[in-house]
Amino acid sequence: MLRGITVVGLILALTAAVVYGPRMLGDAGDGGKQGESGQPTAECDLLAGPCQWTTTAGHWEAALETLGEGEQGTEYQLTVTTPERPARFLAVLRGESMYMGEYPVPLGNRTENEYSARFTAPFCTVDATMTWRVDLQQGQEPIGDVPLKLVFQAEPR
Incomplete structure (x- = not known):
C-alpha cells in the first residue's frame, strides 16, 4: 500500500515538473533567440538610447x-x-524582473508616424530597481x- 502511494506521488511530481517546469524557468539561456512563444529575448535598454529595428x-x-x-513617482x-x-x-508595461500585472499606456499620435505617451511606472516595494518590459500592441493584438x-x-523614489 505504501509503495503504491509512493509510486503515484512520484508520477504526479514528475508530471507537474514536465508541465510547469518550462514556464517557471522562462526563456533563460537561449542566447538571444526567440523563445517558444515567439517573444524576442534580445534586450534593448530604452534608457540607454533609442531602440531601432526594421520589419517588412x-x-x-x-x-x-x-x-x-x-506626483506618483518618476x-x-x-x-x-x-x-x-x-x-x-x-x-503595455509588464514587470520583467518580477510580475506586477499589465499596465496599458495609450500612445497618442503626435505627427504623421510618431506616437508618444507620458506615464509613471508602478512602484515596486520589494525591489526599488524594478525592470519593466514595454510591449507594443495594436488594440489587443x-x-x-x-x-x-x-x-x-x-528609477527608485
Missing part, C-alpha cells in the same frame, strides 16, 4: 526619456516612430516582427 513594413524606433519626479515619455499608422496603438525586448529599469 519598414523602420521602427522607440525612445524613452526620463522627465523627472512627478515620469517617463515614450516615443515610438512607426512605418505605418496603427489604430488603437498601445504600449501584439505588434508582430519586433525582434527586440524593449526594457528599462525604473
Whole structure:
C-alpha cells in the first residue's frame, strides 16, 4: 500500500515538473533567440538610447526619456516612430524582473508616424530597481516582427 502511494506521488511530481517546469524557468539561456512563444529575448535598454529595428513594413524606433519626479513617482515619455499608422496603438508595461500585472499606456499620435505617451511606472516595494518590459500592441493584438525586448529599469523614489 505504501509503495503504491509512493509510486503515484512520484508520477504526479514528475508530471507537474514536465508541465510547469518550462514556464517557471522562462526563456533563460537561449542566447538571444526567440523563445517558444515567439517573444524576442534580445534586450534593448530604452534608457540607454533609442531602440531601432526594421520589419517588412519598414523602420521602427522607440525612445524613452526620463522627465523627472512627478506626483506618483518618476515620469517617463515614450516615443515610438512607426512605418505605418496603427489604430488603437498601445504600449503595455509588464514587470520583467518580477510580475506586477499589465499596465496599458495609450500612445497618442503626435505627427504623421510618431506616437508618444507620458506615464509613471508602478512602484515596486520589494525591489526599488524594478525592470519593466514595454510591449507594443495594436488594440489587443501584439505588434508582430519586433525582434527586440524593449526594457528599462525604473528609477527608485
